[in-house]
Amino acid sequence: MFKTTLSKGIFVPSMVFIVLVSVVSVLYPEIADKILNLIKNFIFVNLNWVYVWAVTLFVIFLIYLLFSKYGKIRLGDNNSRPEHSFFSWIAMLFSAGMGIGLMYFGVAEPMQHYASEVFGLNTYVNKAKNAQLYTFFHWGIHAWAIYGLVGLSLSYFAYRLKMPLSLRSCFYPLLKDKTNGVWGNVIDVFALCSTFFGITTTLGFGVVQINSGLQILNIVPDTSFVYQVMIVGILVGLAILSALTGVNKGIKILSNINVIMVVSLLLFVLILGPTVFLIGSFTEGLGNYINNFFNLTFGTHVYDKETLPWFYDWTILYWAWWISWSPYVGLFIAKISKGRTIREFILAVLVIPSLFNFIWMTVFGNSAIWFDMNVGNGSLSALSGNPDALMFRFLEYLPFSTVASFMTILIVIIFFVTSADSGIFVMNSIATKNANKSPKWQTVLWGTLLAVLALLLLNAGGLKALQSMTLITALPFSVIMLLFIVSLLKGLSIDQSYYDRNFSKATAPWSGNLWKERLKRIVATKDRDSIDLFINTLVKEAFTELQTEFAENGITAHINYEKDPCKIELEIKYDVINNFNYGVATTAKSVANYLIVEQNLPDIKVKGSYFPRAYFGDTRESYDVQYFTKNELISDVLKHYDRFLDIVSEERNEMFISSDSHDPAE
Incomplete structure (x- = not known):
């Protein structure tokens, strides 16, 4: 067969119609x-x-x-x-x-x-x-x-x-x-x-x-x-x-x-x-x-x-x-x-x-x-x-x-x-x-x-x-x-309103309390091992605490992990609407030649760098989270969850958030 x-x-x-018209x-x-x-x-x-x-x-x-x-x-x-x-x-x-x-x-x-x-x-x-x-x-x-x-x-x-x-x-x-x-x-x-x-x-x-x-x-x-x-x-x-x-x-x-x-x-x-x-x-x-x-x-x-x-x-x-x-x-x-x-x-x-x-x-x-x-x-x-x-x-x-x-x-x-x-x-x-x-x-x-x-x-x-x-x-x-x-x-x-939607006004921006720690991270080595370590420690701890707290509020959150490339994801599954996702993955980026030889950046030795990239399960722009503290990362996840709940409550956004919007065979 x-x-x-x-x-x-x-x-x-189609074949029946094509053959019929052609035969006639x-x-x-x-x-x-x-x-x-x-x-x-x-x-x-x-x-x-x-x-x-x-x-x-x-x-x-x-x-x-x-x-x-x-x-x-x-x-x-x-x-x-x-x-x-x-x-x-x-x-x-x-x-x-x-x-x-x-x-x-x-x-x-x-x-x-x-x-x-x-x-x-x-x-x-x-x-x-x-x-x-x-x-x-x-x-x-x-x-x-x-x-x-x-x-x-x-x-x-x-x-x-x-x-x-x-x-x-x-x-x-x-x-x-x-x-x-x-x-x-x-x-x-x-x-x-x-x-x-x-x-x-x-x-x-x-x-x-x-x-x-x-x-x-x-x-x-x-x-x-x-x-x-x-x-x-x-x-x-x-x-x-x-x-x-x-x-x-x-x-x-x-x-x-x-x-x-x-x-x-x-x-x-x-x-x-x-x-x-x-x-x-x-x-x-x-x-x-x-x-x-x-x-x-x-x-x-x-x-x-x-x-x-x-x-x-x-x-x-x-x-x-x-x-x-x-x-x-x-x-x-x-x-x-x-x-x-x-x-x-x-x-x-x-x-x-x-x-x-x-x-x-x-x-x-x-x-x-x-x-x-x-x-x-x-x-x-x-x-x-x-x-x-x-x-x-x-x-x-x-x-x-x-x-x-x-x-x-x-x-x-x-x-x-x-x-x-x-x-x-x-x-x-x-x-x-x-x-x-x-x-x-x-x-x-x-x-x-x-x-x-x-x-x-x-x-x-x-x-x-x-x-x-x-x-x-x-x-x-x-x-x-x-x-x-x-x-x-x-x-x-x-589409335009979906991607232009801002976070809730109640969300707070970064504070300047930890500026010294952030400065150290800015100039630190950004090789793959260091970013993998960041994900396996700070990000994993943040997601674990969130998972526990979600459970306290009757919500089941799953943590998905992949080792190579290093990637961790917090997922809340739904039957009718698309799942909520917030993930962080080790991602490569190129570094300009002049930065490699710059004396004020002694830790950059090779052309190539890595960063922890946050992604959200849809086509929105991802961004770098390497300077977040654990609590700030938790806050960022909650910002996106608040935005997610706000969007899914509006009927007109159905084609962006409905699980039934795609062909079942896809």
């Missing part, structure tokens, strides 16, 4: 596409305002958090630090979020806007400016605000409040313990299906572009299904191998490599293309985007009916597409963002990828437009309806076009693999309720399902139907994301 970490309540209904799309592609397209069009025409308002609120909310007092809150314990370097972090979130899309639409979207007559603009200059403006709009801050909201919500509740890295956790302030039941499963099933459909359709279109590029370079004779099977088999196999190595190895390494290659290709086109024109058009385009930011944000084209079909097919479709992808991208961003502050997270997720997208779209899109106007006599705009080949035809106008085309294919391949492997990782995480270690066969299962269904849909022509299904799911999920805002605001407001 196979060992598995899959949750039946999530995996089984494969067996009856035209009927499925027609029905789903009708539903999608109805939503886009009659409910497009939901997408407009939702995305607008996402942007406003994140900008508010960026400048608010909540920005300093860390996604994890107060003393936690990021697990990945800044470069690797940006590389991974970028590869998962926009990868294949940039390669596919880098030339295609600006050229399609430029070739369109929808706005009735009769000058090439106005067409080019609007092509750049709307491309910036669709690939800029609004798109990343969608991903950022989901990623931030997941990171906060998972790392700050120690809940499972799951969409259900984002509803805890609203649903409380119901997140562990049926409602929680429904949320995760929705996320899993949306992720699976989004990745499948994107990978299907990615295979078509790779196949088209290989044909143009005469590596394969045509774009038949046989070659698509070979491409999918090789690339999904690589994705499975990468996913098996985990985030810290395969995914990180491939993402870092790809960012370097992408920047190299970008510089290649910038230097060998119309460089002066590109720098000037980027500058003007950025200013145009900033000047029109609010008009674009709130625009619904309601007064210009001729542009409405374009509005539905581009802006609303993009908002729906990004929203449908947000469970997958948000989960992956959250997985790699532990330890960042909220301000750092928002700045990085909103600004850096958006700015890079603007540069990319300018260099590739505006280069194509420039060649089309000045060299190609409209040949590229004539190909605007064939985005699969447009990138490669554009590169033919540059020197070393064959080398650039090979590099483009390689980048698309790596983006394909990074999207697939991070998708496999995220889907397994959802289906297992974020289990720590899953058997390898589950990773193989997800990769195989992606490959098989993508190929079946490619062969039967059912990808468009599945894409429509994905876009339809974006409507309910946009409402879910609005609830994320409510939930996150509630959590952050409680």
Whole structure:
């Protein structure tokens, strides 16, 4: 029997729905596409305002958090630090979020806007400016605000409040313990299906572009299904191998490599293309985007009916597409963002990828437009309806076009693999309720399902139907994301008051009666043995006296002790609320070189020092207690106990102090 970490309540209904939709799309592609397209069009025409308002609120909310007092809150314990370097972090979130899309639409979207007559603009200059403006709009801050909201919500509740890295956790302030039941499963099933459909359709279109590029370079004779099977088999196999190595190895390494290659290709086109024109058009385009930011944000084209079909097919479709992808991208961003502050997270997720997208779209899109106007006599705009080949035809106008085309294919391949492997990782995480270690066969299962269904849909022509299904799911999920805002605001407001809560005014500060003894401790040797001795004598005696006195008052206090590293803890256990903990542990810290040779500090002989660190069973900042007397340490414990009783008496603090706030399996 196979060992598995899959949750039946999530995996089984998800597979039933995924298989059912896929079978219908494969067996009856035209009927499925027609029905789903009708539903999608109805939503886009009659409910497009939901997408407009939702995305607008996402942007406003994140900008508010960026400048608010909540920005300093860390996604994890107060003393936690990021697990990945800044470069690797940006590389991974970028590869998962926009990868294949940039390669596919880098030339295609600006050229399609430029070739369109929808706005009735009769000058090439106005067409080019609007092509750049709307491309910036669709690939800029609004798109990343969608991903950022989901990623931030997941990171906060998972790392700050120690809940499972799951969409259900984002509803805890609203649903409380119901997140562990049926409602929680429904949320995760929705996320899993949306992720699976989004990745499948994107990978299907990615295979078509790779196949088209290989044909143009005469590596394969045509774009038949046989070659698509070979491409999918090789690339999904690589994705499975990468996913098996985990985030810290395969995914990180491939993402870092790809960012370097992408920047190299970008510089290649910038230097060998119309460089002066590109720098000037980027500058003007950025200013145009900033000047029109609010008009674009709130625009619904309601007064210009001729542009409405374009509005539905581009802006609303993009908002729906990004929203449908947000469970997958948000989960992956959250997985790699532990330890960042909220301000750092928002700045990085909103600004850096958006700015890079603007540069990319300018260099590739505006280069194509420039060649089309000045060299190609409209040949590229004539190909605007064939985005699969447009990138490669554009590169033919540059020197070393064959080398650039090979590099483009390689980048698309790596983006394909990074999207697939991070998708496999995220889907397994959802289906297992974020289990720590899953058997390898589950990773193989997800990769195989992606490959098989993508190929079946490619062969039967059912990808468009599945894409429509994905876009339809974006409507309910946009409402879910609005609830994320409510939930996150509630959590952050409680978080702020929880950590800012002062001790009782009745507690007394240190006195100066024992200043001579404290001075001796300040300059004394602080090696590990001396701190261990401090804990085994003074701290242990203080806790023992407290234990006895608590017992006199009908309260059972336990003393937990560990020898290596030396640690002692006073614990009072409860059934419903979290236990009260006050512990002291020997902790290392570095000492500056100049202190080692300082003659006035003769006891510091080596680079390295230790101190007794007090901790409290939650994520509050710990501190040094080495200068406390026994009675002062007892007083400090009672301060925290008084604070603990004060906090647990308030109902609104339930998610911080309730033992039932976390998944029982965690």
